Amino acid sequence: MEISDMIKPENLVYGKPALLTDNVMHYCPGCSHGTVHKLIAEVIEDMGIQDKTIGISPVGCSVFAYNYIDIDWQEAAHGRAPALATATKRLCPDKYVFTYQGDGDLASIGTAEIIHACSRGENIVVIFINNGIYGMTGGQMAPTTLLGMKTSTTPYGRDAKLNGFPLKITEMLAALDGTAYISRQSVHTAAAARKAKNAIRKGFEYSSKGVGLSFIEIVSTCNSGWKLSPVEANKWMVEHMFAKYPVGDIKDVLK
Amino acid sequence: MAFKGTIVIDKQRCKGCSVCIENCPNKCISLSKGVNSKGYRYAELSSDGCIGCASCAIVCPDSVISVYRVKI
Amino acid sequence: MAEKILMKGNEAIAISAIRNGVDGYFGYPITPQSEVMETLMKEKPWETTGMVVLQAESELSSINMVYGGASCGKKVMTSSSSPGISLMCEGISYIAGAELPCVIVDVMRGGPGLGTIQPSQSDYSQAVKGGGHGDYHCIVIAPASAQDMYDFVDWGFELAFKYRNPVIILADGIIGQLMEKVELHPMKPRRTEEEVLRDAPWATLGKPAGRERNVITSLSLDANTQENFNRKLKAKYDDIRENEVKFSEYLTEDAEYLFVAFGCSSRICEAAVDILREEGIKAGLIRPITLFPFPEKEISRLAGQVKSIMSIELNLGQMVEDVRLAANGQCPVGFYGRQGGNIYTPEEIVEEFRKFNNLK
Numbered sequence: 001m002e003i004s005d006m007i008k009p010e011n012l013v014y015g016k017p018a019l020l021t022d023n024v025m026h027y028c029p030g031c032s033h034g035t036v037h038k039l040i041a042e043v044i045e046d047m048g049i050q051d052k053t054i055g056i057s058p059v060g061c062s063v064f065a066y067n068y069i070d071i072d073w074q075e076a077a078h079g080r081a082p083a084l085a086t087a088t089k090r091l092c093p094d095k096y097v098f099t100y101q102g103d104g105d106l107a108s109i110g111t112a113e114i115i116h117a118c119s120r121g122e123n124i125v126v127i128f129i130n131n132g133i134y135g136m137t138g139g140q141m142a143p144t145t146l147l148g149m150k151t152s153t154t155p156y157g158r159d160a161k162l163n164g165f166p167l168k169i170t171e172m173l174a175a176l177d178g179t180a181y182i183s184r185q186s187v188h189t190a191a192a193a194r195k196a197k198n199a200i201r202k203g204f205e206y207s208s209k210g211v212g213l214s215f216i217e218i219v220s221t222c223n224s225g226w227k228l229s230p231v232e233a234n235k236w237m238v239e240h241m242f243a244k245y246p247v248g249d250i251k252d253v254l255k
Numbered sequence: 256m257a258f259k260g261t262i263v264i265d266k267q268r269c270k271g272c273s274v275c276i277e278n279c280p281n282k283c284i285s286l287s288k289g290v291n292s293k294g295y296r297y298a299e300l301s302s303d304g305c306i307g308c309a310s311c312a313i314v315c316p317d318s319v320i321s322v323y324r325v326k327i
Numbered sequence: 328m329a330e331k332i333l334m335k336g337n338e339a340i341a342i343s344a345i346r347n348g349v350d351g352y353f354g355y356p357i358t359p360q361s362e363v364m365e366t367l368m369k370e371k372p373w374e375t376t377g378m379v380v381l382q383a384e385s386e387l388s389s390i391n392m393v394y395g396g397a398s399c400g401k402k403v404m405t406s407s408s409s410p411g412i413s414l415m416c417e418g419i420s421y422i423a424g425a426e427l428p429c430v431i432v433d434v435m436r437g438g439p440g441l442g443t444i445q446p447s448q449s450d451y452s453q454a455v456k457g458g459g460h461g462d463y464h465c466i467v468i469a470p471a472s473a474q475d476m477y478d479f480v481d482w483g484f485e486l487a488f489k490y491r492n493p494v495i496i497l498a499d500g501i502i503g504q505l506m507e508k509v510e511l512h513p514m515k516p517r518r519t520e521e522e523v524l525r526d527a528p529w530a531t532l533g534k535p536a537g538r539e540r541n542v543i544t545s546l547s548l549d550a551n552t553q554e555n556f557n558r559k560l561k562a563k564y565d566d567i568r569e570n571e572v573k574f575s576e577y578l579t580e581d582a583e584y585l586f587v588a589f590g591c592s593s594r595i596c597e598a599a600v601d602i603l604r605e606e607g608i609k610a611g612l613i614r615p616i617t618l619f620p621f622p623e624k625e626i627s628r629l630a631g632q633v634k635s636i637m638s639i640e641l642n643l644g645q646m647v648e649d650v651r652l653a654a655n656g657q658c659p660v661g662f663y664g665r666q667g668g669n670i671y672t673p674e675e676i677v678e679e680f681r682k683f684n685n686l687k
Contacts, residue, residue, distance in 0.1 A: 001325060001327070003261045006259070006260070006261050006324075007261065007263060007323050011324060011325050012321060012323055013260075013307055013322050013323065014321070015312070015318075016318040024268055025316070027316065027317075028270075029270035029271060029272035029316075030272030030274050030316060034315075034316025034318070035314060035315070038315075051535045052533045053534075054531050054533060066540070066544065071534050072531035072540055073541075073542045073543070074394075074395060074398040074531055075425075075543060075545070076391065076394070076421075077391065077417055080391035080418070083383070083387075083391035083392045083394070084391055084395030084398065085395060086381070086388075086392055087351060087393070087395035087399075088395045088531070090351070090381065091350055091351050091379055091396050091399055092399055092532060095532070113388055113391070116383070116384035188274070189314065190278055190309070190311075190314055193313045193314055229273070230272040230274055231273050234274065
C-alpha cells in the first residue's frame with residue numbers, strides 16, 4: 001500500500017486533540033509542558049466535559065496555558081491557584097476544576113494555598129509540573145532543585161547548608177487526610193505519557209466523586225534551564241530526578 | 256496481526272526537539288537537512304518501518320504529528 | 328412596616344449578605360470584624376440560600392478565593408481589618424486588573440504594623456489611592472451606621488457589577504461594633520446560572536461549544552496592549568467619577584465654616600456643628616459617602632462659599648489632601664485628628680476649630 005493511500009481520515013489513529021487550539025506553543029523545543037497540556041486536553045475531550053471544566057493557570061512558563069487548551073480559564077497570582085480553584089469548585093460543585101502549577105508556584109510561594117486546599121479536601125485536580133527550576137524567570141533555584149544542581153542562583157550547585165534540601169511536597173501532601181489520589185508521573189516516553197494520562201483521568205473522575213483532592217505531579221524537564229538538549233534532558237531526568245522523585249501512585253483512597 | 260503505518264508532520268510547527276526520534280521503536284524518524292520558516296530542523300519520516308504505533312505523536316510536545324495506520 | 332432588628336454593624340454585613348443573594352463569603356478572623364464570619368457561620372446560609380461561607384487559611388487565600396469566585400461571575404465578598412487588608416492588596420490589584428466585581432469590607436483599626444485593635448480611619452489612603460501595585464482604583468464607600476453597613480452590601484455589589492470593579496466598604500471599629508436598629512429589606516434570591524451568565528457573559532462557568540473561551544487574566548506582556556488597557560481603566564474611573572459621587576450635607580446652605588468627615592467621624596462632627604450653631608457660628612458638614620469617587624466638585628463649590636474648611640479624621644491627615652486639592656486654594660484648609668484608637672469628642676473638635684480659625 002502506498003503511503004498516500006494510508007493518509008485518509010478513516011485511518012487516523014492519533015492526532016492533535018480538538019481541544020488544543022491552533023496557537024503555536026511558546027514553550028522551548030521539547031518542553032514537557034506541551035505534552036502535559038495535550039494529555040489534559042485529551043482527558044477533557046475523552047470525558048466530554050469541555051463545557052464543565054475550568055482551568056486555573058499559574059505564574060511561570062505555563063501562565064499562558066489558557067492560550068492552548070480550549071476551555072474557560074482563570075489566571076491566578078503566583079502560588080494562589082488552589083485558592084481560586086477552591087472558591088470555583090465550592091460555588092460551582094457540578095464543574096470540573098483543576099489547577100496547573102509549576103514547582104516554583106506550588107512548592108515555594110504557594111505552599112500555604114496548596115497545603116490548605118489539600119487539607120480541606122477540596123474536590124479539585126492539581127497538575128504539578130516539577131522540573132526542579134524556575135523556567136520563565138531564567139533558571140533560578142526552585143524548592144525542588146536537586147542537591148548539587150546548578151542554577152542561576154546556585155551557580156556552584158545547590159548546597160544544603162546554604163540553600164536547604166529539595167522539597168518532596170508530593171509526599172507531604174499525601175500525608176494529609178483531605179487528599180484522595182496522589183500520583184507522580186512523567187511524559188518522556190510513550191508508555192510514561194499513557195500512564196500520566198491515566199493518572200490525570202483518574203484525578204478528574206475522583207474530583208466529581210467528592211472524595212477529596214487529586215494531585216498529579218509530572219516530573220518534567222526544563223532543557224533550557226538545565227542547559228541540555230531535549231533528549232539529553234530526558235536522560236538526565238531519568239538518571240537524577242527519578243532517584244529523588246520516584247514515579248508511581250503514592251496514595252489512592254478508593255483502592 | 257500486522258500493521259503498517261505512516262505519520263504526517265506539520266513541519267512548520269515542529270521545533271526539532273527530537274523526542275519523537277528517541278521514542279520511535281523502529282527508528283524511522285530523523286531530522287531534516289533543511290530548516291522550516293522558524294529555522295528549526297524538523298522531524299520527518301526517513302524509512303518505511305512505521306507501524307503506526309503513535310509513540311512519536313504521544314510524546315510530541317507540540318502535537319505536530321498525525322498517525323495513520325492500516326491492518327495488513 | 329419593615330422589620331427592624333438591633334444588631335452590630337459587623338452583624339449587619341453578614342445578615343445583609345445572606346438576604347441580598349450573595350453567593351460566597353471567604354474570610355479570615357481578625358479583630359474588630361470577626362463577627363462578620365461568626366454571624367455567617369451561625370446563620371448557616373448554605374442550608375437556606377445555598378451561600379458558600381468558608382474560613383480560609385489567610386487573608387491572601389481569602390482574597391484569592393474571592394478572585395476565583397468573582398471569575399465565575401458570582402457575588403462574592405470578604406471582610407477583614409487593616410493588617411489583613413494589607414495582605415489582600417496583591418489580590419485586590421489582580422481583581423482590579425482582571426476587572427472583576429466583588430465587595431471587600433475593611434473594618435479599620437489603628438496602625439502601622441500590628442498597631443492596635445481600636446477603631447481608626449488610617450487606611451483612607453490605602454483604600455482610596457490603591458494599596459496594591461499598578462494604576463487602579465477601587466470604588467470606596469464609607470458607612471456611618473449599622474444601617475449603612477446593611478445597605479452598602481447590596482449597593483456595593485450593584486456598583487461592582489455595573490463597573491466590573493472591586494468595591495471596598497471602608498468602615499472602622501466603631502461602625503463595626505456599635506449596635507443599632509437595622510431595617511431589613513425584602514430578601515433577594517441568589518441568581519441562577521442563567522442569570523449569572525446574563526449579568527456576566529465573561530464568567531468562567533465552562534465553555535459550551537460555539538462560544539469563545541472565557542479567560543480571566545490581568546496579564547498582557549505587550550506594552551501597547553497594557554497601555555490601551557490602562558487607558559480603558561482610566562475611562563472607566565472617569566465614568567465612575569462623573570456618575571457615582573455620593574455625599575450628605577448638614578447645614579451647609581448658609582455655612583461660613585465647613586467640616587469634612589467620613590464614617591464615624593461624620594457623626595461626631597455633626598454634634599460639633601450643633602454646638603457651634605448654638606453659639607451663633609454658622610458651621611456645616613459635608614460627609615463624603617463615596618471616598619472614591621471623591622465629592623471634589625461639591626467641596627470645591629463650598630470652598631468658594633466658606634471662610635475655612637477642616638478635615639476631621641481618625642488618622643494623621645489623609646483625606647485632607649483630597650480636600651485641599653478640591654478647595655484648590657479658595658480658602659484655608661485645616662486638619663484635626665486622633666490616632667491609636669483614641670476618639671475625639673464634639674467639644675474637642677470645637678476647641679480645635681476655634682484654634683484653627685482664631686476664634687475665641
